[in-house]
Amino acid sequence: MAVEQRGVLFVVSAPSGAGKTTLCKGLVAAVPDLHPSVSYTTRQPRPGEIPGQDYYFVDEAVFQAMADRNDFAESARVYDQLYGTPRQALTDMMEQGQDVLLEIDPTGAMQIKKKFSDGVYIYILPPSIEALKARLTQRGDAPDEIQRRMQKIRQEILSYREYDYIVRNENLAQASQQLLAIVHAERAKMKRIDITWLEHNFLTE
């Protein structure tokens, strides 16, 4: 309720193919004062991805130099590509009272949770394992790649208990609404209310 409050870190994670990128884009569009954290990656941009907005696309040497300087809050190798979350940008935004959205794979999410235990951890579930497989197939992934991913996804889902919320993406509109609801509800949490403001406005004569 006051600018001085520390921002909230919302971490959205999912098995790949569950639709988290679409959901997160919708969320950022719906909540103008929610700032996406932009990660670094060594993978190639996919069609339509904008450097500096979707990711900072860097080569492996640049990434490694940043990792050596301890610039990442977390970094991970996912399907032979490196991904890293810039530490300073994240903490700067939060200290300025801005809420941050971090879209990240489950391995990264669990690393972030060790450092930012007061964040809000949200896991997006596909409607079913079959639906997930179908989405990966539609995307044109090779059969052995799909097989490898499905195995990894089963492992990842085992960590679901570490999250605060589960959003099942069976219907995009419903899942979007639920994600938005989580952001609004978290902002109304007692522990996030500026107590000084409240006591000043309601308890002084």
Next chain:
Amino acid sequence: MAVEQRGVLFVVSAPSGAGKTTLCKGLVAAVPDLHPSVSYTTRQPRPGEIPGQDYYFVDEAVFQAMADRNDFAESARVYDQLYGTPRQALTDMMEQGQDVLLEIDPTGAMQIKKKFSDGVYIYILPPSIEALKARLTQRGDAPDEIQRRMQKIRQEILSYREYDYIVRNENLAQASQQLLAIVHAERAKMKRIDITWLEHNFLTE
């Protein structure tokens, strides 16, 4: 996610005059599977109130007999009138997997919290103490009655730390949206997810 899950108890409380009745009516209209708990009271119906829907209106003898049979989950004397929450109706709905909305004064809310610690406790704040006073005045309450209520309200607000959420009713549409968001978000909480369903659908081959 499954019918077998125990229902969630949402407890909405506020100082009188903060607009909780209007907000709760809107919430029940927006969430068809949220069932309001109907309280018993010895006070007279206000214009437009429907017996059995807004309250069960009973005389003091009937109320006392129910209290003696331990029929109330909580009961309280508020401004010389008795109010009580029927215990059986509340637990029956929750055991049937239905989410319940309990609109109640702060004294009652704190009694309920001792018995239903897993409920979701929401406190509605008026925009300011001045706005609250203005609303009570508009409603036609007598000056000494307003004075008495304002004193009680300051005492009540001291218990705000006991709640999970604070919704500031500065703008009815925004406060309604925030209340609705809390219900949707709570339903997505990990601890409320049916683990058996999740493991069956995602972790078995």
